[in-house]
Amino acid sequence: xxxxxxxxxxxxxxxxxxxxxxxxxxxxxxxxxxxxxxxxxxxxxxxxxxxxxxxxxxxxxxxxxxxxxxxxxxxxxxxxxxxxxxxxxxxxxxxxxxxxxxxxxxxxxxxxxxxxxxxxxxxxxxxxxxxxxxxxxxxxxxxxxxxxxxxxxxxxxxxxxxxxxxxxxxxxxxxxxxxxxxxxxxxxxxxxxxxxxxxxxxxxxxxxxxxxxxxxxxxxxxxxxxxxxxxxxxxxxxxxxxxxxxxxxxxxxxxxxxxxxxxxxxxxxxxxxxxxxxxxxxxxxxxxxxxxxxxxxxxxxxxxxxxxxxxxxxxxxxxxxxxxxxxxxxxxxxxxxxxxxxxxxxxxxxxxxxxxxxxxxxxxxxxxxxxxxx
Amino acid sequence: xxxxxxxxxxxxxxxxxxxxxxxxxxxxxxxxxxxxxxxxxxxxxxxxxxxxxxxxxxxxxxxxxxxxxxxxxxxxxxxxxxxxxxxxxxxxxxxxxxxxxxxxxxxxxxxxxxxxxxxxxxxxxxxxxxxxxxxxxxxxxxxxxxxxxxxxxxxxxxxxxxxxxxxxxxxxxxxxxxxxxxxxxxxxxxxxxxxxxxxxxxxxxxxxxxxxxxxxxxxxxxxxxxxxxxxxxxxxxxxxxxxxxxxxxxxxxxxxxxxxxxxxxxxxxxxxxxxxxxxxxxxxxxxxxxxxxxxxxxxxxxxxxxxxxxxxxxxxxxxxxxxxxxxxxxxxxxxxxxxxxxxxxxxxxxxxxxxxxxxxxxxxxxxxxxxxxx
Numbered sequence: 001x002x003x004x005x006x007x008x009x010x011x012x013x014x015x016x017x018x019x020x021x022x023x024x025x026x027x028x029x030x031x032x033x034x035x036x037x038x039x040x041x042x043x044x045x046x047x048x049x050x051x052x053x054x055x056x057x058x059x060x061x062x063x064x065x066x067x068x069x070x071x072x073x074x075x076x077x078x079x080x081x082x083x084x085x086x087x088x089x090x091x092x093x094x095x096x097x098x099x100x101x102x103x104x105x106x107x108x109x110x111x112x113x114x115x116x117x118x119x120x121x122x123x124x125x126x127x128x129x130x131x132x133x134x135x136x137x138x139x140x141x142x143x144x145x146x147x148x149x150x151x152x153x154x155x156x157x158x159x160x161x162x163x164x165x166x167x168x169x170x171x172x173x174x175x176x177x178x179x180x181x182x183x184x185x186x187x188x189x190x191x192x193x194x195x196x197x198x199x200x201x202x203x204x205x206x207x208x209x210x211x212x213x214x215x216x217x218x219x220x221x222x223x224x225x226x227x228x229x230x231x232x233x234x235x236x237x238x239x240x241x242x243x244x245x246x247x248x249x250x251x252x253x254x255x256x257x258x259x260x261x262x263x264x265x266x267x268x269x270x271x272x273x274x275x276x277x278x279x280x281x282x283x284x285x286x287x288x289x290x291x292x293x294x295x296x297x298x299x300x301x302x303x304x305x306x307x308x309x310x311x312x313x314x315x316x317x318x319x320x321x322x323x324x325x326x327x328x329x330x331x332x333x334x335x336x337x338x339x340x341x342x343x344x345x346x347x348x349x350x351x352x353x354x355x356x357x358x359x360x361x362x363x364x365x366x367x368x369x370x371x372x373x374x
Numbered sequence: 375x376x377x378x379x380x381x382x383x384x385x386x387x388x389x390x391x392x393x394x395x396x397x398x399x400x401x402x403x404x405x406x407x408x409x410x411x412x413x414x415x416x417x418x419x420x421x422x423x424x425x426x427x428x429x430x431x432x433x434x435x436x437x438x439x440x441x442x443x444x445x446x447x448x449x450x451x452x453x454x455x456x457x458x459x460x461x462x463x464x465x466x467x468x469x470x471x472x473x474x475x476x477x478x479x480x481x482x483x484x485x486x487x488x489x490x491x492x493x494x495x496x497x498x499x500x501x502x503x504x505x506x507x508x509x510x511x512x513x514x515x516x517x518x519x520x521x522x523x524x525x526x527x528x529x530x531x532x533x534x535x536x537x538x539x540x541x542x543x544x545x546x547x548x549x550x551x552x553x554x555x556x557x558x559x560x561x562x563x564x565x566x567x568x569x570x571x572x573x574x575x576x577x578x579x580x581x582x583x584x585x586x587x588x589x590x591x592x593x594x595x596x597x598x599x600x601x602x603x604x605x606x607x608x609x610x611x612x613x614x615x616x617x618x619x620x621x622x623x624x625x626x627x628x629x630x631x632x633x634x635x636x637x638x639x640x641x642x643x644x645x646x647x648x649x650x651x652x653x654x655x656x657x658x659x660x661x662x663x664x665x666x667x668x669x670x671x672x673x674x675x676x677x678x679x680x681x682x683x684x685x686x687x688x689x690x691x692x693x694x695x696x697x698x699x700x701x702x703x704x705x706x707x708x709x710x711x712x713x714x715x716x717x718x719x720x721x722x723x724x725x726x727x728x729x730x731x732x733x734x735x736x737x738x739x740x741x742x743x744x745x746x747x748x
Contacts, residue, residue, distance in 0.1 A: 045592050064677070110489055113484055115506055182564055189563065193556050193597055213440050214440055219572040219573050323458055
């Protein structure tokens with residue numbers, strides 16, 4: 001990613017801060033509270049704090065200063081050890097170092113736990129501490145939901161590698177050279193890295209016919225047989241410069257029961273139905289509702305959402321779910337999955353998931369996941 | 375794990391609730407807010423809510439009801455879909471279903487974000503909503519920090535498998551049959567599952583000499599050469615029935631520079647120093663401080679903590695770090711790592727990490743990680 005891309009994104013946040021009357025925003029990326037917005041805004045891929053001031057200064061406080069030297073772009077980089085890896089010490093020192101005027105609004109992450117929120121209030125007594133949804137973090141998440149040119153180019157490459165791997169998998173499954181869940185999952189790990197990816201974007205889920213009834217089988221892969229008669233699910237993503245794809249193949253090997261055939265047919269129909277409804281300006285909730293209703297009419301229940309945005313996180317905006325609180329509207333530049341699925345303790349499960357880039361002209365299906373019949 | 379173990383653990387929490395005057399406690403295990411305490415208390419290994427009432431009822435609300443049927447033990451299991459996967463709807467319905475009297479204290483997770491906390495307050499207007507550190511979640515974390523007999527037995531098996539794999543790795547590295555970071559990392563993945571583990575407990579970190587300067591190299595493994603001349607780091611853990619080991623080997627291949635030899639020697643000395651200080655009743659902060667001071671005397675800085683508890687999470691209580699806010703006291707039954715390390719952008723890094731079970735008699739080193747000289 002070039003340096004200008006980060007500056008352009010930060011400029012967007014600075015402008016927003018000026019409009020909102022926010023003097024300083026803190027982001028935090030740490031175990032248990034991952035926030036790849038720091039990578040999005042600076043390039044730093046690991047644990048760090050990031051402070052942006054309305055005076056257009058970006059101060060990065062990385063845990064691993066060596067990593068920051070290789071990856072990060074910011075106006076100032078201060079090792080977290082200088083604050084004993086303590087967010088309250090860091091924010092106090094940086095507020096004073098940047099000469100943020102008393103009384104200014106300082107925004108902390110909306111995921112800040114209530115007890116920790118009270119500590120921020122105490123540590124920043126002379127300031128107006130803001131912790132809210134709909135603030136800076138969400139603004140960046142909305143910005144991230146609409147991919148810029150650099151990101152779309154990365155996604156085309158990520159999809160190319162993913163699609164090549166899907167073809168390879170189909171060949172290997174057909175010739176019978178990948179026989180267990182482990183073999184399939186580790187083949188993906190190795191091929192991803194050989195192709196220049198950072199790795200998989202999340203734990204690969206390879207569930208043979210005896211375990212595919214789980215939405216997310218547990219453990220994600222085992223020594224069990226894969227692609228034996230019945231339904232197997234393979235859900236994986238490849239992370240290319242931080243951006244992950246997310247696809248699910250179902251492998252259906254004969255003999256299949258009538259119920260299994262019906263599940264496969266309903267999932268394919270639901271997939272096509274969803275695709276036909278995706279257009280700029282459409283509320284994603286309505287697309288998800290249409291699929292829920294389609295399954296209901298057929299006396300089935302899909303126990304998860306229809307899809308989700310992908311990017312630096314495997315799950316990000318926009319949401320594609322039918323819950324009433326889903327307010328996302330589909331917009332050109334968004335990249336998201338659609339992934340209808342059905343699961344049955346006896347018949348197993350099937351899911352079909354591809355990654356969609358929404359353009360002005362409509363959905364462009366970036367990936368080539370499919371139901372593979374053996 | 376037998377059913378009695380879960381009931382015994384829940385009984386501990388019920389007694390605590392009675393003493394604290396808490397009528398209902400909610401736990402949540404979800405993406406971004408993982409809480410394996412639900413697995414600890416019920417066996418359910420995936421996304422779920424868990425409600426415990428002072429009347430000794432455990433209600434599990436799993437996302438994947440099929441998974442719950444296979445793994446979970448609770449008095450009542452209600453699919454999360456019944457509440458449209460909405461925690462506020464779930465807590466309202468269950469509070470009323472369990473006939474929790476108005477005015478009672480209901481405790482929600484201490485990681486609840488401030489804006490969400492406000493929503494809980496609103497949804498449970500007739501109750502006294504408690505969100506605090508030092509409450510139920512922490513009580514269970516403290517309980518989890520001291521392993522019970524069942525857990526120690528699981529850890530002995532996890533360590534046996536880990537140690538066997540360390541020996542295998544040494545053989546393979548010496549004979550030169552694992553040459554890249556990918557090969558080493560995927561060998562571990564495959565062997566872990568073949569040996570009956572759920573998988574690795576966290577992403578394996580295999581960093582050859584050109585990348586070992588990172589505390590946690592990024593990406594965690596690549597197509598680069600491993601165990602070439604200089605210092606390579608291999609940090610991995612195996613998850614056995616949910617409990618993960620966590621070990622780090624350093625592979626030192628000649629020729630080594632005087633600085634590299636000195637780093638190796640200092641890390642080994644620090645490791646032995648730490649081990650000599652570990653006893654029941656000792657404040658873990660003092661052990662970590664002694665190691666920090668040892669490095670400082672030798673003009674080195676360790677940029678991370680000395681160690682951490684392990685269990686259902688790769689990082690849990692007790693902490694072994696020198697920060698003033700670390701109040702952990704070492705207690706028999708605790709299982710934790712010690713992992714001194716030094717990192718240099720030019721010389722690379724070295725770290726030595728093993729898993730310690732503290733007994734009445736002192737530390738028992740469960741794992742056999744070591745510096746391997748090639």
